Amino acid sequence: MPIKSYLVHPHDGKKEELLQELSTMASCEVVPAQNMEIIALVTETETKQEEEVLKARLESIKSLKLLALVSGFNTPQ
Amino acid sequence: MQTTLTDRRSFLKKMAMASAIAAAASMFPGIMFAAEQEKGIPKNANLDWKKGPCRFCGVGCGVLVGTENGKAVAVKGDPNSPVNKGLCCVKGYHSIMALYGKDRLTHPLVKKNGRYVKTSMDEALDLIASKMKETIAEHGKDAVSIYGSGQWTIPDGYAASKLFKGCIGTNNVEANARLCMASAVTGFLTSFGLDEPMGCYEDIDHADVFVLWGNNMAEMHPVLFSRLLDQRLKRGVKIIDFATRTTRTSTAADKSILFLPQTDLAVANAICYEIIKNGWVNNSFVEKHCSFSKGLTNMGYGLEDNYTFTDKPEKISFEDYKTFLEDYTPEKVSKLSGVSVRDIKYMASYYGDPNKKVMSLWCMGMNQHTRGTWINNLVYNIHLLTGKISQPGNSPFSLTGQPSACGTVREVGTLTHKLPHGVVMNKEHREFAAKIWGVPAENIPSKPTYHTVEMFRALDRGDIRFMWIQVTNPMVTMPKLKRYRDGAKKEGRFIVVSDVYPTPTTDIADVILPSAMWIEREGMYGNSERRTQYFEQMVDPPGEAISDTWQLIEVAKRLGYEKQFPYKEETHIEEIYTEYRKHHDNIKHNMAPLEVLKSQSGAIWPYVDGKSTKWRFNAKYDPACSNGEDFHFYGKPDGKAIIWQRPYEPAAEEPDNEYPYWLNTGRVVEHWHTGSMTRRIPVLHQAMPHAYVELHPDDAERMQIKTGDAVRLTTRRGEITLPASINERGVPAPMQVFVPFFDENILINDITLDSFCPISKEPDYKKCAVRVEKA
Ligand code: SF4
Numbered sequence: 001m002p003i004k005s006y007l008v009h010p011h012d013g014k015k016e017e018l019l020q021e022l023s024t025m026a027s028c029e030v031v032p033a034q035n036m037e038i039i040a041l042v043t044e045t046e047t048k049q050e051e052e053v054l055k056a057r058l059e060s061i062k063s064l065k066l067l068a069l070v071s072g073f074n075t076p077q
Numbered sequence: 078m079q080t081t082l083t084d085r086r087s088f089l090k091k092m093a094m095a096s097a098i099a100a101a102a103s104m105f106p107g108i109m110f111a112a113e114q115e116k117g118i119p120k121n122a123n124l125d126w127k128k129g130p131c132r133f134c135g136v137g138c139g140v141l142v143g144t145e146n147g148k149a150v151a152v153k154g155d156p157n158s159p160v161n162k163g164l165c166c167v168k169g170y171h172s173i174m175a176l177y178g179k180d181r182l183t184h185p186l187v188k189k190n191g192r193y194v195k196t197s198m199d200e201a202l203d204l205i206a207s208k209m210k211e212t213i214a215e216h217g218k219d220a221v222s223i224y225g226s227g228q229w230t231i232p233d234g235y236a237a238s239k240l241f242k243g244c245i246g247t248n249n250v251e252a253n254a255r256l257c258m259a260s261a262v263t264g265f266l267t268s269f270g271l272d273e274p275m276g277c278y279e280d281i282d283h284a285d286v287f288v289l290w291g292n293n294m295a296e297m298h299p300v301l302f303s304r305l306l307d308q309r310l311k312r313g314v315k316i317i318d319f320a321t322r323t324t325r326t327s328t329a330a331d332k333s334i335l336f337l338p339q340t341d342l343a344v345a346n347a348i349c350y351e352i353i354k355n356g357w358v359n360n361s362f363v364e365k366h367c368s369f370s371k372g373l374t375n376m377g378y379g380l381e382d383n384y385t386f387t388d389k390p391e392k393i394s395f396e397d398y399k400t401f402l403e404d405y406t407p408e409k410v411s412k413l414s415g416v417s418v419r420d421i422k423y424m425a426s427y428y429g430d431p432n433k434k435v436m437s438l439w440c441m442g443m444n445q446h447t448r449g450t451w452i453n454n455l456v457y458n459i460h461l462l463t464g465k466i467s468q469p470g471n472s473p474f475s476l477t478g479q480p481s482a483c484g485t486v487r488e489v490g491t492l493t494h495k496l497p498h499g500v501v502m503n504k505e506h507r508e509f510a511a512k513i514w515g516v517p518a519e520n521i522p523s524k525p526t527y528h529t530v531e532m533f534r535a536l537d538r539g540d541i542r543f544m545w546i547q548v549t550n551p552m553v554t555m556p557k558l559k560r561y562r563d564g565a566k567k568e569g570r571f572i573v574v575s576d577v578y579p580t581p582t583t584d585i586a587d588v589i590l591p592s593a594m595w596i597e598r599e600g601m602y603g604n605s606e607r608r609t610q611y612f613e614q615m616v617d618p619p620g621e622a623i624s625d626t627w628q629l630i631e632v633a634k635r636l637g638y639e640k641q642f643p644y645k646e647e648t649h650i651e652e653i654y655t656e657y658r659k660h661h662d663n664i665k666h667n668m669a670p671l672e673v674l675k676s677q678s679g680a681i682w683p684y685v686d687g688k689s690t691k692w693r694f695n696a697k698y699d700p701a702c703s704n705g706e707d708f709h710f711y712g713k714p715d716g717k718a719i720i721w722q723r724p725y726e727p728a729a730e731e732p733d734n735e736y737p738y739w740l741n742t743g744r745v746v747e748h749w750h751t752g753s754m755t756r757r758i759p760v761l762h763q764a765m766p767h768a769y770v771e772l773h774p775d776d777a778e779r780m781q782i783k784t785g786d787a788v789r790l791t792t793r794r795g796e797i798t799l800p801a802s803i804n805e806r807g808v809p810a811p812m813q814v815f816v817p818f819f820d821e822n823i824l825i826n827d828i829t830l831d832s833f834c835p836i837s838k839e840p841d842y843k844k845c846a847v848r849v850e851k852a
Contacts, residue, residue, distance in 0.1 A: 003086070005093035007101055031094060033101065034109045034164065035307055040097035042090050 001044070002051045007068045008039040014063035015039065021061055027054055041067075095171065095760040102167040102746060106295030106325040107303035109154075109164040128155050128678065129612030130602045132228065132595045133168040133749045135440075135477030136160065136298050137604025139678040140169055142596055144615050149173040149596060158678040160278060160608065166299035168749060171758045175594070176616070178757030182577060182591035183620025193589065198621045201588050202628070205545070206635035208571045208587075212543040213245070219526055220542040222249035222535075226549040227257065227479030227486050229625065230600030231609070232653040233547065234485035236629040236642070238497065243514035244638045248493045248501055248526045249541065253549040254479060254486035255529040259839035260444040261475040262487055264453020267372075267390075267836070268461075268719050270712025271665070272487050275693040276436075276472035277606040277681055281308060283470025284436035286315045286427045290456060291341065291442020291843075293807075295325040296746035298440070298476055302326065317424065319344075320442065321843075322741060322771075322815055323808040334424070335810055338739050338844045340414035342448055343725040345455035346405035348425045352462050353399055357429030359464030366708050367461050368715065369393045371401075371722035378447050378729035378832035382534050386835035393722060401722045413725065415810075428459050434470030435460075440478060441743065447841045449834035451723035458720045466718075467695040467708060477605045478750075484603015488668075488682075489657065493532075494525035497660035501525060513659050515641050528838035530556070530831050537564025545573040547625045548592070552581035553751040553821050556840045557794055557831040575625050580753045581821050592625055593618035594754075599650040600624070601674065608689075609668060610679035626650065664701045665711065694718075728844040729832030732812065736792060736846035738776075739813040742825050743842070745806065752819035768820035769802040772849070773811045777803045780851050787852035790814065792828040792845055798852045799823045814849055818842075 008030075010018040015037050022030045022041060027050075031040045043058075045051040058067055101108045124143035131138045139158025143151035152173050156163035185201035186193040196204075212220050223237050229252065241250045265272045281287075281304045294302035306329065308314045318330035319341075327333035336344055352358060372388040379386075407421040427433055437460065443452045456473055457466075465471035477483050490497045499506025502523055511518040527535050533555055535541040544565075555561045565572060565585045574586035577594045597618035603609045618624075623631075630649065633642040644652045651671055658668045661682070669680035669689070681689035685700050694710050696702040702709035710718040732739055747765035748755040755761045770788050772780075782788060788801045799816065809815045816825045830845040 001086070003089050003093050005097035007097055029090065029094065031098070031110050033105075035303060035310075036105055036108045038101055038105060038108060040094060040101060040110060042093045042097065044086070044090060 001046055002048060003042065003044050004051070004069060006041045006043070008041050008064060009066040009068070010037055010039065010063050011065045018061065018063040021063065025057075092760060096764070098170065099167050099747065099760055099764045102299065106329045107299060107306040109300075109303050124151060127613060127615050129596055129615070130480060130604065130610035130679070131165070131169040131172055132480050132602070133172055134298065135479050135482055135605045136300050137480060137602060137606075137608060137610060137679070138165055138169055138300050139610065140165060140172070142173060142615055147616055149176055149616050155678060160604065160606070160678070161300045164300050164303060167746060167761070168755060171761055174758040175754035176597065178578060178754075180578060181619050182579065182583075182589060183622060184591060185621065186589040188587045198623065201590060202631045202635060205573050205588055206632050209543055209632070209636060212571065216542050218245055218247040219249060220540070221245065221247060222251070222527070222532060222541050222543065223545045223547070224529070224532065224549065224551065225250075225252040225491055225547045227252060227254035227477065227482030228548045229481060229485045229491070230602060231481065231484050231489055231657065232600055232650050233625040233629070234489040234491040235497070235653055235657045236626050236633070237547070238489060238491050239514050239641065240629055240633045240638065242496070242501070242521050243511065243516045244520065244633065244636070244641055246520045246522060248522050248524070249532065250491050251493055251527065251529045251532050252486045252491045253529070253551065253554065254482040255492060255838065256445070256554060256840060257441060257478045258444050258475070258482050258487070259492070259837035260446060260449025260453055260834050261477070263450040263834070263837040264457065264475070267450060267721065268454050268457040269694070269710055273483055273607050274472070274474050274605065275467045276474055277691045278304070279691060280436050280470050280472040280474065281305060283434055284314065284472065285433045285470070286317065286435045288317045288319060288424060288427070288435065288437045289326060289330070290437060290439040291320050292439045292476065293320070293324040293326045293743070294438065295329055297478070297744055299746060301476070302329075315427070317427070319424070321810060321813065325806070332423075334416055334420045337413070337415045338741070338813070339448070339728040340410070340725065341443065341452055342455060342723065343405060343410045344414050344416055344421060345452065345459065346402060346725065347407050347410035347421050348428060349455070349458050349462055350402040350405045351407060351422060351425035352429050352459065353402065355425070355429055357431075358462050362464030362708070363395070363462060363720075365706060366710060366717055367720050368717045369395055369398045369722065370719050374724055374726065376835040379530070379835055379838065380729065380832055382538065383531070384835075388836060398720065398722050428463055428465065435465055436470065436472045436474055438474050438476060440476040442843065444475075444839055445842045447729050447832050447834055447844070448723070448726055449839050449841070450836035451721070454721035454723050457718070461718055461720050467692050469692065480604065481602035483605060483607065484601060484609055488603055488661070493528055496521070497657065498666070510660065513656065530833055530838065530840060533561040533564065536570060537561060537567070539567070539569065542569060543571045545575070546582060547575040550580045550582045550751040550753055552585055553818065553824060554826060555831075556826055556829040556842060558824060558826040558829070559795060575628055576753070577622075578753050578757065580751065581824070590628055591620060591622035592628070593622045597622070598624035598626075600626070601654065607681045608679040609674060609682065611671065611674035626653070729841065730793075730830055730845045732846045736848050737812065738847045738849050740790065740792065740829070740845050740847035741809065741813060741815045741843045742818050742829060743815065745817045745819060748819035750819065751821060756819070765819075767800070768817050768823040768825065769800050771802045771805070771807050771809050771815040773809050773813065774803055775811055776849070777801065780849070782851050789850045789852040790816070790828060791848040791850070792830070794828045794830065797823065797825060797828055814847065
C-alpha cells in the first residue's frame with residue numbers, strides 16, 4: 001500500500017485550479033504553500049498498479065507543470 | 078490490529094507530508110505552509126490550543142500547540158503573532174516531536190565507580206549542594222561556576238544569577254550566548270551605550286533594501302527571510318547577500334557579493350569612505366547626534382590563558398576620521414577583499430541614497446569574529462553617517478540565534494560582568510541588585526571572573542572545580558574542543574549537567590539532572606526584537622524531570638538561602654518575573670507585566686504606559702528621549718552615538734603553505750545547534766543525517782573528490798574525516814571549506830581555534846587555517 005509525497009509545481013497562475021483538481025481526487029491530500037507557487041502532495045493507493053494509474057492521471061492534469069517525488073513509503077497490506 | 082494498521086498509515090502519511098514540506102523548505106528558501114499539522118489530526122480530536130514562543134531560534138515565532146490527553150500533538154503558527162503572522166518553519170512545525178524522543182532523560186543519574194546509577198531527585202540535589210559547599214570550603218567561592226544558555230528561560234537565568242552572584246558571591250556565571258552574540262552586545266555598548274537593536278521586525282515592512290552581512294537568513298532565520306521575500310513580491314524590495322559562501326540565501330537574493338574572510342572590516346570602511354566622498358553624509362544628523370572615537374589596535378586574539386584586554390577610547394574629530402578612511406578607497410579594499418570596486422560602490426550607493434530605506438541584518442558572521450565588536454561598530458557607522466537609524470525601515474539589526482539570548486542572557490545579565498541592571502564593576506549597580514535580591518551589596522564581587530572560553534580554561538587548569546551546565550552542550554560547541562573535554566574529565570572536577578537527552582556533555586557529568594523542556598514547564602523567552610513572550614505549562618514533564626529554575630531553587634535552599642528563594646512551587650515563575658521586573662523599572666527598559674504577556678503574543682520593552690516602544694532613540698516613538706531633538710542616544714552621557722575608527726586587521730590564523738584553506742563552520746536549517754533535540758525528530762534527522770564538508774567544485778575537481786567521498790581536514794589542533802559535499806546545500810568560495818557543527822559524531826570543533834574578539838570575548842568559529850585531502 002504505497003504512500004508517496006511530492007512537490008507539485010503548477011503552471012503560471014494555475015495554482016488554485018490545480019489545487020481544486022487535486023482536492024477532488026480521493027487518493028490525494030494537499031497542502032499548498034502560502035507564499036509560493038508550490039503544493040505539497042501526499043498520495044495513498046492500495047496497490048502498485050493503482051499507484052501507477054494515479055501517477056499517469058496526475059501527469060495529465062493541464063495546470064500541472066512538474067511533479068517532483070520527495071518520499072515513498074510502503075505499509076503492510 | 079486494524080487500529081494499529083490505520084494508525085501506522087496515518088503516521089506514514091503525516092511523515093510523507095512532513096518530508097515534502099521539509100524538502101520544500103530546503104529547496105525554496107522562505108517557503109511557508111500553514112495549518113498542515115492540523116490536517117493529520119482526527120476530525121473528532123478535542124484539541125486544546127495554547128500559545129507560546131517557538132524554542133528553536135531567536136526569531137521567536139509565536140506558535141499554537143495543540144494538546145490532547147496530556148500530550149502535545151500538533152503545532153501551528155500563531156496568526157496573532159506579529160513576529161510570524163501565522164507562519165512557521167520546518168523546525169517549528171516539528172518542535173513538539175522533540176519532546177518525545179525515545180531516550181529522554183527521566184531520572185537523575187549519579188556517576189558511581191564509573192557507572193551512572195539512577196537516584197531520586199532529592200538525593201541528586203543533596204549531592205550537588207554538598208559538593209558545592211565542599212568545593213567552596215576547600216578552594217574558595219570562585220571555584221564553583223554555572224554555565225547556562227540563551228535557551229534558558231528568563232526565570233532560569235535569573236535564579237542562576239541571584240544564587241551565584243548574589244548569594245554565593247562569585248561572578249562565575251556565563252552562558253553559551255557568549256559564543257553567539259557577545260560581539261553584538263559590545264558593539265551596541267560601545268556605539269550606543271545600551272544593548273539590543275533600536276528597531277524591530279516591523280522595519281522589514283518599511284525598508285527598501287536589505288543588506289545581509291554574512292547572514293544565511295534562509296536557513297537560520299527562515300520565517301524572517303520569508304517576510305523579506307514577501308516584501309519583494311509586494312513592493313519589489315532589493316535583497317543583497319554579502320557573504321563568504323554561496324548559500325540558499327545568496328541564490329534567493331537579488332545580488333550575491335562574496336568577500337574574503339575577515340575583509341568585511343575593510344569593505345565597511347570603504348562604504349563609509351564612499352558615503353563621505355560622494356557627499357551622502359547626513360550632516361545635521363551627524364553634527365547633532367554623533368561623536369567620533371578611536372580605540373587601541375593590534376589587540377591580539379586571546380589565544381593565551383589569562384589573556385586580558387581593556388580598550389582605551391580616545392575622542393577624535395570628523396576630520397581625523399576622514400583621514401583614517403583614506404586607506405579604505407574602494408580600489409585599495411577591492412584588492413584585499415576580492416569584492417569589485419563596482420560592488421563596493423553599489424552597496425554604498427544604496428546606503429547613501431536619501432530616498433532608500435536600508436536595513437542591515439547580521440548574526441554569526443559578524444559576531445563570531447576576532448574583530449566582532451569592530452565590525453558591529455563599522456556597520457553602525459554606515460547607518461549613523463547617513464542618519465539611517467531608529468526609524469521604521471532604517472535599521473541596523475543584529476539578529477540572535479537562540480530563543481532567549483536577548484531575554485535571558487543580555488537582559489537578565491547572565492554573563493560574568495553583568496547584572497540584570499548594569500555591570501558588577503559599578504558600585505551603584507551592585508547595590509541596586511543586592512537590595513532587590515535581599516543580600517549585602519558586598520556579596521557581589523566587583524570584578525568579573527571568567528568569560529566562557531576562559532571559564533573552560535580555568536576548569537582545565539583546576540582554578541574551577543565545580544561546574545553546573547544547563548540547557549547547553551559545550552562538549553560539542555566549544556572551539557578547540559579537545560583541550561576543554563580533556564580538562565573537564567580531569568580528577569578533582571565535579572560536573573553537573575541538566576538536560577533533556579544524553580549528549581557528549583552529559584558524558585562528562587558526575588550528576589545528570591533530567592530537565593523539563595519548553596512547554597513542560599512555565600517560562601518566558603526574549604527574542605531578537607526585544608519581545609518578551611510567555612508560555613504556560615501545557616504538558617507534564619516525563620519521570621522525575623523538573624525545570625531548571627526549580628532545580629536551582631532547590632539547591633539554593635539546600636545551601637541555606639531559603640530567605641532569598643522563598644518562592645512557592647505553584648507560583649514561582651510569576652514571583653520571579655515580578656521580582657525581575659524591579660531591576661528594569663525605568664522608562665528605558667521597563668518590562669511588560671505578566672498579565673500583558675499572558676494576554677497577547679509578547680511585548681517589546683521598554684514597555685511604557687501600556688505600550689511597546691518599537692523604535693528606541695527616536696523621540697516620535699520613545700518616551701525616554703528627553704533632549705528636545707528628534708533623536709536622543711541617551712545610552713551615552715552626552716546623548717550622542719559614537720562613530721568608531723576601527724581598522725582592518727587580519728584573522729588570528731590565516732591560510733599558509735601547510736594549511737592552505739579557510740575553515741568556516743555553522744548551522745543548517747534542519748537542526749537546532751548541536752542537534753540534541755532535532756536529531757531525534759525522524760523527518761529532520763532523515764533530511765540531514767550527518768555532517769559533511771562543502772568544497773568549491775574547482776578544488777574538488779583538482780583533488781578528484783566527488784560528493785560522498787571521504788575527506789580529511791587537518792588543522793594545528795588535529796584532524797577529522799567526513800564526507801564531501803559538492804554543489805549541494807552551499808558552495809564555498811575557492812580555497813575555503815564549510816562544515817556544519819550539529820553532528821556529535823563528527824566533532825568539527827575538535828579542530829577549530831579558540832581565538833576570540835578581545836573586547837567581546839566571543840570566539841571566531843568562522844576562520845582558521847586547514848589542510849584538505851582526499852582520505
Ligand atoms: S523561524 Fe525560528 S522561531 Fe520561527 S518557527 Fe522556525 S525555528 Fe521556530
